Amino acid sequence: MGDLVPLTGEPLALDLVNTRPATGDLIAAPDGLAAWLALQGDRVPQPGTGPLTEEDLAAVHAVRDHVAAAVDRARRGERPPGEALDGLNDAQSRAPAIKHLAWDGTAVTASVRRTGGYGARLAAHLAEDAAEFLADPAIGGVRACAADDCTLLFLPAHPRRRWCSAARCGNRARVARYYARHKER
Numbered sequence: 001m002g003d004l005v006p007l008t009g010e011p012l013a014l015d016l017v018n019t020r021p022a023t024g025d026l027i028a029a030p031d032g033l034a035a036w037l038a039l040q041g042d043r044v045p046q047p048g049t050g051p052l053t054e055e056d057l058a059a060v061h062a063v064r065d066h067v068a069a070a071v072d073r074a075r076r077g078e079r080p081p082g083e084a085l086d087g088l089n090d091a092q093s094r095a096p097a098i099k100h101l102a103w104d105g106t107a108v109t110a111s112v113r114r115t116g117g118y119g120a121r122l123a124a125h126l127a128e129d130a131a132e133f134l135a136d137p138a139i140g141g142v143r144a145c146a147a148d149d150c151t152l153l154f155l156p157a158h159p160r161r162r163w164c165s166a167a168r169c170g171n172r173a174r175v176a177r178y179y180a181r182h183k184e185r
Helices: 012-017 030-043 054-074 082-094 118-135 137-141 166-183
Strands: 097-103 108-114
Touching: 012 030, 012 054, 012 118, 030 054, 054 082, 054 118, 054 137, 082 118, 108 118, 118 137
Parallel strands: none
Antiparallel strands: 097 108
16 A cells, blocks of 8 residues: 555445545555455455455455445446446355354354455455445445546545545645645735
């Protein structure tokens, strides 16, 4: 991820889309993906002990592309591209979630498990989360950052929020306005 720190804390689908800001791809390589996964914590299945592979990365990139295309349209109340929805459905079907039943000594427990390699399991998890987000009425509230040079998306908790981050784009906009006002004097 280099010097750039990704915007996190938005719905997972938006955090994934936001890994490709205007300045480049934060998860262009397996080490960038590993860093992003670490930032997401328990919101995503973490990799095992082995290193992430190019195959894992390709699976996540494919889901990210589909999520970006679907969110772009759905947030405007438009029909998402069929290939984006098909791609998300396909990613989920490659590692379906199965409720695994077990006895813990006092009660039956159920935990979700997926089969397949890590990349397929991660892609399925991300696609499933995106499916839930796309079907949520909140999708209509997703906004693009108001900064001219920013492409990040966010779901505002406050209706007056204009920037992806007050510290990132908000401060730059305030400084630019201040400079423009004082330059005219």
